[in-house]
Amino acid sequence: MSKDTPIRTPQQARSIKKRRDLMDAAVRLFDRHGFDGTNAKAIAAEAGVSVGTFYSYFKDKKGILMDILAEHTGEIDHSVFGKLKQAARTGASGREVMRLAVKAGHATHTQPPGVLRMLLGMRYTDEDMRRFQEAEDRAFLRRLTALLDSLQPRLRVTDTEAAAFVMAAAFEEVMHSTIVFDQDIERERLFEALADMGAAYLFIDPDAKG
Amino acid sequence: MSKDTPIRTPQQARSIKKRRDLMDAAVRLFDRHGFDGTNAKAIAAEAGVSVGTFYSYFKDKKGILMDILAEHTGEIDHSVFGKLKQAARTGASGREVMRLAVKAGHATHTQPPGVLRMLLGMRYTDEDMRRFQEAEDRAFLRRLTALLDSLQPRLRVTDTEAAAFVMAAAFEEVMHSTIVFDQDIERERLFEALADMGAAYLFIDPDAKG
Amino acid sequence: MSKDTPIRTPQQARSIKKRRDLMDAAVRLFDRHGFDGTNAKAIAAEAGVSVGTFYSYFKDKKGILMDILAEHTGEIDHSVFGKLKQAARTGASGREVMRLAVKAGHATHTQPPGVLRMLLGMRYTDEDMRRFQEAEDRAFLRRLTALLDSLQPRLRVTDTEAAAFVMAAAFEEVMHSTIVFDQDIERERLFEALADMGAAYLFIDPDAKG
Amino acid sequence: MSKDTPIRTPQQARSIKKRRDLMDAAVRLFDRHGFDGTNAKAIAAEAGVSVGTFYSYFKDKKGILMDILAEHTGEIDHSVFGKLKQAARTGASGREVMRLAVKAGHATHTQPPGVLRMLLGMRYTDEDMRRFQEAEDRAFLRRLTALLDSLQPRLRVTDTEAAAFVMAAAFEEVMHSTIVFDQDIERERLFEALADMGAAYLFIDPDAKG
DNA sequence: AATGAATGAGTATTCATTCAT
DNA sequence: TATGAATGAATACTCATTCAT
Structure with missing residues (x-):
């Protein structure tokens, strides 16, 4: 219910890069397959990380989309x-x-x-x-x-x-x-x-x- | 595609009515819940027929949409x-x-x-x-x-x-x-x-x- | 949201038997592995049907439990x-x-x-x-x-x-x-x-x- | 079991306090959300330490429970x-x-x-x-x-x-x-x-x- | 001693479609 | 013609635990 797990807002260089990689990977896959045609696991794989990592940087599948948008x-x-x-x-x-x-x-x-x-x-x-x-x-x-x-x-x-x-x-x-x-x-x-x-x-x- | 149960193009009055009912039902549900939010079973139910019947009038869930469009x-x-x-x-x-x-x-x-x-x-x-x-x-x-x-x-x-x-x-x-x-x-x-x-x-x- | 899919209350002999089989299978597995240790797929498999069938007889994993209880x-x-x-x-x-x-x-x-x-x-x-x-x-x-x-x-x-x-x-x-x-x-x-x-x-x- | 990082049995005052804090935090969260509803990260956060620290004081999530119990x-x-x-x-x-x-x-x-x-x-x-x-x-x-x-x-x-x-x-x-x-x-x-x-x-x- | 980033297995549920009756 | 029971693939997300720093 009131779980914590806040979304990591990366400060360290490596973290920033990982977030970047994930967003770039997402853009690539969204471009090719659309939103529904892309799943979190695939984004993680494309970025070379695990699903868990994906979810520590973004609240949601929609979360990464909104972040991409915001840019x-x-x-x-x-x-x-x-x-x-x-x-x-x-x-x-x-x-x-x-x-x-x-x-x-x-x-x-x-x-x-x-x-x-x-x-x-x-x-x-x-x-x-x-x-x-x-x-x-x-x-x-x-x-x-x-x-x-x-x-x-x-x-x-x-x-x-x-x-x-x-x-x-x-x-x-x-x-x-x-x-x-x-x-x-x-x-x-x-x-x-x-x-x-x-x-x-x-x-x-x-x-x-x- | 090359299936042997072709989609019925209704000639009889009752068939025509059933097709009509299905399309009207679909419009109603699509309007309320969108395409992904509506399933074939629900359309059939709303029209008062069975899923099987739905699929004998329309090739697909998309099929009925295209037919509605064509009208x-x-x-x-x-x-x-x-x-x-x-x-x-x-x-x-x-x-x-x-x-x-x-x-x-x-x-x-x-x-x-x-x-x-x-x-x-x-x-x-x-x-x-x-x-x-x-x-x-x-x-x-x-x-x-x-x-x-x-x-x-x-x-x-x-x-x-x-x-x-x-x-x-x-x-x-x-x-x-x-x-x-x-x-x-x-x-x-x-x-x-x-x-x-x-x-x-x-x-x-x-x-x-x- | 307002999806239909009512739970089947079986009248036909075969349906009744399937429901029975599922409940018996569930009891067997709940007995061995508890509630959390048992998943719907396993119950379906134990009863010799597909998951989909499970979910057409019971609303929920908890649904089958409540039904067992009610008996x-x-x-x-x-x-x-x-x-x-x-x-x-x-x-x-x-x-x-x-x-x-x-x-x-x-x-x-x-x-x-x-x-x-x-x-x-x-x-x-x-x-x-x-x-x-x-x-x-x-x-x-x-x-x-x-x-x-x-x-x-x-x-x-x-x-x-x-x-x-x-x-x-x-x-x-x-x-x-x-x-x-x-x-x-x-x-x-x-x-x-x-x-x-x-x-x-x-x-x-x-x-x-x- | 045969791991080489044994659970710390704290001798220093600071260690003892940290252990105390973790157990108190766990009790608080278990009380509110139950065992399954509480995760290690949350306990650590509530106690103001990192997950890593949690796992250096307790073998397990169950470990801390057993220790609480023993008290x-x-x-x-x-x-x-x-x-x-x-x-x-x-x-x-x-x-x-x-x-x-x-x-x-x-x-x-x-x-x-x-x-x-x-x-x-x-x-x-x-x-x-x-x-x-x-x-x-x-x-x-x-x-x-x-x-x-x-x-x-x-x-x-x-x-x-x-x-x-x-x-x-x-x-x-x-x-x-x-x-x-x-x-x-x-x-x-x-x-x-x-x-x-x-x-x-x-x-x-x-x-x-x- | 302490940190917290990273892992990835695990699970309930839906729904388009088929086909035996 | 019509039925509706049966199928089973497919998917987002959590969390206990580890280990490099």
Whole structure:
């Protein structure tokens, strides 16, 4: 019931490496076989340790997933919004800002495709995952809305919150589609269309220098 | 695969009804508990028949899912594209066409939310599902591209294929989000933003009557 | 969550036999290895069926135990109290009644020693078991108290409830000891002492005919 | 068994304290969670040392239990039998002796209820435990028999060995019941009944002064 | 003396699917 | 046609114990 066994937060170099190894192994296997298709024993084996060791570093099979996830979070926003704000401030046109956004959005998706697929799937399947991503989405939307607000009065949209939502939706879906599904259309054309969409939708004069 | 007990394609009225009952039962349970959370025995029980009977109507647990899916397909395209083409031909403005599209797109999602969630999740999880939906998406894109082409020369986009993709992506994601996830923003505002996005992105003069 | 899979209550002869076989197998293994030392797979194997079958007849590993237990219950009280009341009514002396009681109490313990040991152990270990046996004990005490009351005015005890408790405690412990532990003293001497104790403790004149 | 790292028998003060701490910690946890519900790591943590240290003081998880047990042994007999013999020698009536016995028997159970429950359960479960307690019981019976013999010719029982067994059984069971199980009857009534039983059963004239 | 990281065997339970009746 | 009893593989997680440091 009230058992102890707290999860080890490694300080020693060897411990840190082992944790790293386990997470890398997990990413490898999740990428190949998905979450349900991967079991703790296999992760441990792939990392060259025993199951017991796995469970001393991670509370759960889901635990290691959340930890992997956490690594990919936070950096994202900073890089994306940082770049865009700076561009807007230094006189870039709406179209240029959107092209940057597409590039940044793409750069953001660093996970192996299989991992991304798994993550996306679990949004619909796993309650914790849904909550986690919902929180992330909300935070992202707040920042995007703020960014749009800061671009006024160059914008043609007035409900920036809704506009942010629609833009984020379009971006996400296009990004994910190009990564996890086979597409007939080359990625570059899609990215260009995406940037064009943003430029035409959001800006009064997409090509006017800021 | 090469089994000798082929799946019954029911001709008799009673058989047809039983098949119907099973599919309805499955939808009910999938909606409540998802795909993995529902077992064949439970579906049979909910439909008031035995597991054996279930397996004489459907090859698989996945089999019934695919059959359910198949029902919801085809009708969709017709209704959506039919309405839009007619509107465009009878002098609707770009904005009006987009508003119609949003409405139609929304009307298209007739499945119970839980079923939609399950379906969306399985896109990323199940190979067969992915293939099925990829095929559907491709067909949809072809028709949407054709629709856009038929709207020339009123459009500002030239790569209609890419534009169709981006529009479809935005629509899908917004629709799905509003159905399966909790949103802070009211649906109507999102729909209006979506229509506005399409109008501004696609059309040279969104408010000009066709 | 709300899965179905109700436990099969067998009507067909073959089913009944299988259930019987499983329970007999379980008794055999519980007797030899105790509850924790026996796993469902082993019970199934001993009964010549698969684990799956085990779980279609019993909810749980504890389920089969409770079912085994239930078999040994109820008959007990009837036989014991029936005999004693009749003896008292037909003029038996206090001592004769007590000798009967000892005999009946002993006859009541029909389980194999290992099973009894397991059951006794689980009283202290398993919450469900504790509750079950507490309920049984309470019922038993009520009946025993009533029996004593019906023997008035031949008794020297006045607080029949407490007397019943003490008598039951002594009986139980002696019975259990002689069955599950090694004793230096021959069982017959213990039984005679037990009857003598009851006679001297409860009755004003233990040897007076009723 | 033939390992070369023998269990430390502490001579230094610090060692003795550590051993004490571990045993106290174990008692605390055993009381709360039982034997199976407590693991070596938890005991070590509760005592503020490492698992390794635990295993340098005790051979086993069972080892610490046996050591705890050993502490509670021996003192018991002395106190109980000492008091009773003295009372009998100084003119107490049979009833008075029995009342003293009840009081002493009760005072003897100093362990926390959870510990007692665990111990009682393990009698039936663990071979070592059974042997240990069997040995204790035998020794206790020998002394009790001797005590009874010393009370002759005031006794009505002749087979003092069997009488001792029955009395011990009744005492033990009543004590344990009142400690580890919920009872409807107040302890005092049970204790009075117990004393009355002993008086009436053992003594020719329970109220005659010795 | 002390630490605590590492090991890995062990177990209850579910469920898709088959097939004898 | 229909039944539902039977199968058995597959999986997450715990914990007593060791031993290199």
